[in-house]
Amino acid sequence: MRIAYAALLAVPPAFAADFAAIKAGVMRATGGVIAPDEVRATAVESLFEVRVGTELMYVDETGRYAMVEGHLVDLASRKDFTQARMDEIRAVRFSSLPLEHAIKIVRGKGSRVVALFEDPECVYCQKVHKFLDAQTDVTIYAFPIPTTSSRPAAEAAWCAPDRAAAWTRLMTRGEATGAGGCATSIDAVIDWARARGINGTPTLFFADGSRVDGAPDPRDLLAKLNTSRLSK
Known part of the structure; x- marks a missing residue:
């Protein structure tokens, strides 16, 4: 017997729900920032469609917990449960990073540590690197992930007599120095x-194993850096 899937999807079960109460719950949880235009049942019991203009999200029957762009979010506290779980899964022990393949750059005592996977042509990488390089107490483990076009400059910096200085000039001033042609750890x-699913740059790791994808706000980056110290 063939099942009419289209028909089943077109007519969601009529689960009993107070749509007005759900709408009020969303508004209460968001302090009125999100005002639903429409609330509808879905094919999943206790999951409801909320339309705001032409945008959709899905909430529970209280209107507080929502699926937003595939993430489970507490609309009241703004906690992103999905992101928190992803951060937990992707965390690594700092000592398990391939530090032997990093370009180690030390500023001052270097007591604060950060690992930075970066591409010389990535504008956001350059901004993060400049911020970190300006710190007076930091150890940066720079991991080159160049594109095809930026690889020659990355290899030149790797092969320079002072690798840390050459990489710093490349990331902060765009100056490629060194002849290249030596064996590198780039591959x-x-x-x-x-x-490990690092598909973009910059990607940062801190002493507690936490990972940040993309360029964080400088204030958030500094807050993370201030607590990123390795145990002795």
Whole structure:
């Protein structure tokens, strides 16, 4: 017997629900910031469609917990449960990073630590690196993940007599120095990153193992950095 899937999807079950109460719950949880235009039942019991203009999200019957762009969010506290779980899954022990393949840059005592996977042509990488390089007490483990076009400059910096200085000039001033032509760890870094789902730059790791994808706000980055110290 063939099942009329289209018909089943077109007519969601009529679960008993107070749509007005759900709408009020969304408004209460968001302090009135989100005012639903329409609330409808879905094919999943206790999950409701909320339309705001032409945008959709899905909430529970209280209107507080929502699926927003695939993430489960507490609309009242703004906690993103999905992101928190993803951060937990992707966290790594700092000591398990391939530090032997990093370009180590030390400023001052270097007691605060951060690992930075970056591409010389990535504008956001450059901004993050400049911010970190300006700190007076930090150790930066820079991991090159160049594109095809930026690889020659990355290899030149790697092969320079003072690798840390050459990489810093490349990331902060766009100056490529060094002749290249030596054996590098760039492919090893790329392979390690790909195996762990690092598909974009910048990607940062801190001493507690936490990972940040993309360029964080400078204030947030400084807050993370201030607590990123390795145990002795």
